[in-house]
Amino acid sequence: MQDSIRTENLTRTFRGKKKTKKNPEGGKDFIAVNNVSLSIREGELFGLLGPNGAGKTTLIKILTTLLAPTSGRAWIDGHDVVTEPQAIRPKINLVSGGESCGYGVLNVRENLWLFSQIYGVSNSDAKERIDRILEVVGLADKASTRISHLSTGQRQKMNFCRGFITDPKILFLDEPTLGLDVNAARSIRSFVKEWLREKPDRTMLLTTHYMSEADELCDRLAIIERGQVLACDTPAALKKKVQEYTQFSLTVSSAVDLSKVPGVHKATTISKEELTEIKVSLLDESAIGNVVKYLVETGGKIVSLKKDEPTLEDAFIELVGHGLDDKEASL
Numbered sequence: 001m002q003d004s005i006r007t008e009n010l011t012r013t014f015r016g017k018k019k020t021k022k023n024p025e026g027g028k029d030f031i032a033v034n035n036v037s038l039s040i041r042e043g044e045l046f047g048l049l050g051p052n053g054a055g056k057t058t059l060i061k062i063l064t065t066l067l068a069p070t071s072g073r074a075w076i077d078g079h080d081v082v083t084e085p086q087a088i089r090p091k092i093n094l095v096s097g098g099e100s101c102g103y104g105v106l107n108v109r110e111n112l113w114l115f116s117q118i119y120g121v122s123n124s125d126a127k128e129r130i131d132r133i134l135e136v137v138g139l140a141d142k143a144s145t146r147i148s149h150l151s152t153g154q155r156q157k158m159n160f161c162r163g164f165i166t167d168p169k170i171l172f173l174d175e176p177t178l179g180l181d182v183n184a185a186r187s188i189r190s191f192v193k194e195w196l197r198e199k200p201d202r203t204m205l206l207t208t209h210y211m212s213e214a215d216e217l218c219d220r221l222a223i224i225e226r227g228q229v230l231a232c233d234t235p236a237a238l239k240k241k242v243q244e245y246t247q248f249s250l251t252v253s254s255a256v257d258l259s260k261v262p263g264v265h266k267a268t269t270i271s272k273e274e275l276t277e278i279k280v281s282l283l284d285e286s287a288i289g290n291v292v293k294y295l296v297e298t299g300g301k302i303v304s305l306k307k308d309e310p311t312l313e314d315a316f317i318e319l320v321g322h323g324l325d326d327k328e329a330s331l
C-alpha cells in the first residue's frame with residue numbers, strides 16, 4: 001500500500017530580517033521545518049504535536065501545496081507537492097482552527113453550498129453532507145443565519161464543516177477544536193473517527209494542542225520541536241517509552257517501608273497525615289502481589305490502590321524538556 005503522505009528530508013527556511021544597527025541579530029535564515037522525514041499510511045489518523053512555533057503549520061502548508069519547501073521532497077498520494085500540485089489539490093482539503101472563512105452576507109447553508117459548488121460536488125451529495133455535518137457540530141439551528149452574525153466559535157464550526165463538504169481523500173486539520181466548547185469538541189472528535197472508519201482509503205493529518213485529544217484520536221503521532229521530529233510512534237508506545245517501571249499509588253492506614261519488598265524498585269512516601277500515601281515503582285507489574293502480601297502480613301490496611309498510567313504529556317515533557325504550553329516560561 002502506498003503512503004498517503006510522505007516527506008523526505010523536508011526543510012523550509014525563512015529569510016531573516018536584515019541586519020541593521022537596530023537589529024544586530026538579523027541577517028540569519030530561520031529554519032522552520034528541519035529535515036523532516038515522515039511516512040503516513042492510507043487510513044491513518046496522524047497527529048503533529050508541538051509547542052507554538054514548532055513548524056506544524058509550515059509543514060502543513062508545504063503538504064497542501066501552499067508553500068514550497070527549501071529542500072527535500074514531499075508526496076501526497078504519490079504526487080510531488082512541487083511538480084504536481086494540480087493532481088494533489090482535488091484530493092485534499094485543509095481546515096485551520098483559527099481561520100474564519102466565507103462571505104458575511106450569505107448564511108451558513110449558502111456559504112457551504114457555495115464551497116461545494118466551487119469544488120464541483122453534486123447537488124444531492126452537497127445537500128446530504130451539509131445537513132449531516134451541521135447536525136454534527138450543532139449548527140443546524142444556525143443554518144439560515146448570516147455568517148456575519150455568528151460567534152467566533154460558530155464560525156469555526158462552519159469552517160470545520162467546509163473541510164468535509166468536498167469529501168477529500170486526505171484531510172488536514174490544523175487545531176480543529178481550538179477554543180470550542182467541550183460538547184462541540186467531543187462531537188467533532190467522534191465525527192472525525194467515524195469519518196475515517198466509513199472509507200478506509202481516507203487519511204487525516206491533525207495538529208492539536210490538546211494532549212488528551214491527540215491521545216484519544218491519533219493512530220500515530222510525531223512530536224515536533226524547532227522544526228525537527230523528536231519522536232514518531234503510537235500514543236501508547238510514546239507513553240511506554242517514558243516509563244521504565246510500573247507505578248502504583250497506594251493509600252495505607254499506617255506508615256510502612258516498602259522499599260525492601262521483593263520486586264520494588266523505589267517507594268516514596270508522598271504524605272503522612274491520617275493516612276499514608278505512597279508511590280511505588282516496580283521492576284515488574286506482578287510485584288504488586290508482594291506489596292499487598294507484605295501489607296497484609298504487617299497488619300497495614302490498604303485504603304486505595306491504583307496503577308498510574310503515564311500520560312502523553314509525561315512523554316512530551318520527557319522528549320521536549322517542557323510542557324506544551326510553557327515554552328516561554330521555561331526559556
Ligand SMILES: Nc1ncnc2c1ncn2[C@@H]1O[C@H](COP(=O)(O)OP(=O)(O)OP(=O)(O)O)[C@@H](O)[C@H]1O
Pocket residue numbers: 014015030031032050051052053054055056057058059
Ligand atoms: N512567512 C514566514 N516568514 C518568516 N518566519 C515564519 C513565516 N511563517 C512561519 N514562520 C516562523 O516559522 C516558525 C514555525 O511557525 P509555524 O506557524 O509553522 O509553527 P506552529 O508549530 O504551527 O505554531 P503554532 O502552534 O503557534 O501554530 C515560527 O517561528 C514562525 O515565526
